Amino acid sequence: MQTDSSFTFVLFGGTGDLSMRKILPALFEAHRAGGMLADSGKIVAVARHAADRVEYLQWVNEHVKPHVSKNGVDEAAWTSFLARIEFVKIDLGNPEDFVQLRDAVRDLPGIRVFYLATGPSLFVPICHALASVGLNENARIVLEKPLGYDLKSSNAINDAVGEIFAEEQIYRIDHYLGKEPVQNLLALRFGNALFEPLWRREWVESIQITIAEELGVEARGDFYDNTGALRDMVQNHLLQLLSIVAMEPPHSMDSDSVRDEKLRVLRALKPIDPNEIGKVAVRGQYHAGGIRGTPVPGYVTEPGVKPDSTTETFVALKVEIENWRWAGVPFFLRTGKRLADRVAEIVVNFRPVPHSALGVSALRAGANRLVIRLQPNETIRLYCLAKQPGEGMNLASVHLDLAFDQFFREGQMEAYQRLLLDVINGRLALFVRRDEQEAAWRWVEPILNEWTASRKPPKPYAAGTWGPAAASAMLAQHGTCWLEEEN
Structure with missing residues (x-):
């Protein structure tokens, strides 16, 4: 599966368990395989539990490596994968912090993918904050389950997200x-x-x-x-x-x-x-x-x-x-x-x-x-x-x-x-x-x-x-x- 699609992959919940066990290992395997990810593609991790990029990459080394490549890690591929990763420290509850995210991704290439590896209570605030700084254009958003507690709450989330992103921009993921x-x-x-x-x-x-x-x-x-x-x-x-x-x-x-x-x-x-x-x-x-x-x-x-x-x-x-x-x-x-x-x-x-x-x-x-x-x-x-x-x-x-x-x-x-x-x-x-x-x-x-x-x-x-x-x-x-x- 070859691609020339340039991208900026923004990972909310960048220090969370899902990011460490599934998302970043999956991106590494695509990177290691060669040709699956455009060379210009970037990964921007968003979290508040790391001080800066250096500390975040240390966290990734410690928590992601055990979940990649059953036959061992290709160190050259791992080093080049880490070079793709940027880090932005923001408080997801503070919309003003999203200005920093906008500035960090403004000049990065390709389609923007926002992956919300967070609790569902943050889906709507994150979407509103992205829109407030103009990041909902030329973008796709990935929503993890659970999407609501019942039909009413699910509709409430979908209505709110749908006001900001068109249906064809919304990717509700089910890994099965x-x-x-x-x-x-x-x-x-x-x-x-x-x-x-x-x-x-x-x-x-x-x-x-x-x-x-x-x-x-x-x-x-x-x-x-x-x-x-x-x-x-x-x-x-x-x-x-x-x-x-x-x-x-x-x-x-x-x-x-x-x-x-x-x-x-x-x-x-x-x-x-x-x-x-x-x-x-x-x-x-x-x-x-x-x-x-x-x-x-x-x-x-x-x-x-x-x-x-x-x-x-x-x-x-x-x-x-x-x-x-x-x-x-x-x-x-x-x-x-x-x-x-x-x-x-x-x-x-x-x-x-x-x-x-x-x-x-x-x-x-x-x-x-x-x-x-x-x-x-x-x-x-x-x-x-x-x-x-x-x-x-x-x-x-x-x-x-x-x-x-x-x-x-x-x-x-x-x-x-x-x-x-x-x-x-x-x-x-x-x-x-x-x-x-x-x-x-x-x-x-x-x-x-x-x-x-x-x-x-x-x-x-x-x-x-x-x-x-x-x-x-x-x-x-x-x-x-x-x-x-x-x-």
């Missing part, structure tokens, strides 16, 4: 959309005659989408206790993945064609009946337990969490899409913290053959499935049945692998690297449009409201397990189970 297997899911469906005819209710029995984390809330207890898993993961990541899986073929891969089809899926989600929430939605909260033999505390004893908190750390949902392609096919969504493994995957279970002369194994559910693994190792695996060697017609499950790191010699591009290059080059297809976000909030809000009104506590689960038993029972009612339970 930048992952290689998600891109390959589109290639598999729309580039091959094999899958698309099967990608419908006649041939698909159910679909599971899981994002599981071994980690707890870490140092984010204050934030997470006012957010919860439904807002933090379902409203954005899981519903975005669902829309990619279920969308109709777009007429092209341009940004609005793709996002139009995703929006149609979100608008076709069957509304959740408040009286049925207990049957189709499970919320849980982890208690003390163990992760790979190491004891870990319960959620309510984590720093920043209220001792009587009823915030959910686990959600499982049964979702239906009311359209011709997917009517009657259950989509099971699941996410949680302190689960048994760190994994993100999409499991497409195809229907068994209608009649088999080969024995009952050919009729069992899950005999044919596609597993798209997003993390930790990015692979696509197609399961089917084959005859075991030897006497008799004994069938066994076998799989075909697309392991990207083995098949393609060139290294994989990390999600943030791909998305940051898309921002610099003005490609919007992998970013969330405002109407998509609104449709997701409209669907999620009745669940949030019912959970708040009912005052029922989340179901407990021990850290290191796969969540409350009710999540498994929900699938059992449909004659299926989560993938790890079958194995």
Whole structure:
């Protein structure tokens, strides 16, 4: 992916955890690869926790280096990368400080990208301050999640930002959309005659989408206790993945064609009946337990969490899409913290053959499935049945692998690297449009409201397990189970 696009990348929250672990490492990898970033491109970090550029670069050396280049850091590339970085010390709460930022970037080349790696409460003040010094022209702005607490607050932020930046200037980032297997899911469906005819209710029995984390809330207890898993993961990541899986073929891969089809899926989600929430939605909260033999505390004893908190750390949902392609096919969504493994995957279970002369194994559910693994190792695996060697017609499950790191010699591009290059080059297809976000909030809000009104506590689960038993029972009612339970 070559580019001649000159740019000035302004990173708000330049000393924050996201900048250190994801954004700056992604920019370094693009720089190290050569040709992905214009030689004239500059990075301007904005923060108030460093005194000057020298101190900031020391901070970067200490906190960014551990997250780059698994095979070691190329020191020459690292030195030339640091030469791209400038630093501006300002107080984001003081609009007058933005004059210093304007002066620092005034003569720098190319499109300006403003990445807001800050809390959402600062999005609107930063945008107003940028406009006050004329920095909203010839610019793109990247907004990290969460964008609001509910539909009303999300609309308030979008309205305020939309007064300053046009919709085509706004990049609402969801890093799961930048992952290689998600891109390959589109290639598999729309580039091959094999899958698309099967990608419908006649041939698909159910679909599971899981994002599981071994980690707890870490140092984010204050934030997470006012957010919860439904807002933090379902409203954005899981519903975005669902829309990619279920969308109709777009007429092209341009940004609005793709996002139009995703929006149609979100608008076709069957509304959740408040009286049925207990049957189709499970919320849980982890208690003390163990992760790979190491004891870990319960959620309510984590720093920043209220001792009587009823915030959910686990959600499982049964979702239906009311359209011709997917009517009657259950989509099971699941996410949680302190689960048994760190994994993100999409499991497409195809229907068994209608009649088999080969024995009952050919009729069992899950005999044919596609597993798209997003993390930790990015692979696509197609399961089917084959005859075991030897006497008799004994069938066994076998799989075909697309392991990207083995098949393609060139290294994989990390999600943030791909998305940051898309921002610099003005490609919007992998970013969330405002109407998509609104449709997701409209669907999620009745669940949030019912959970708040009912005052029922989340179901407990021990850290290191796969969540409350009710999540498994929900699938059992449909004659299926989560993938790890079958194995």
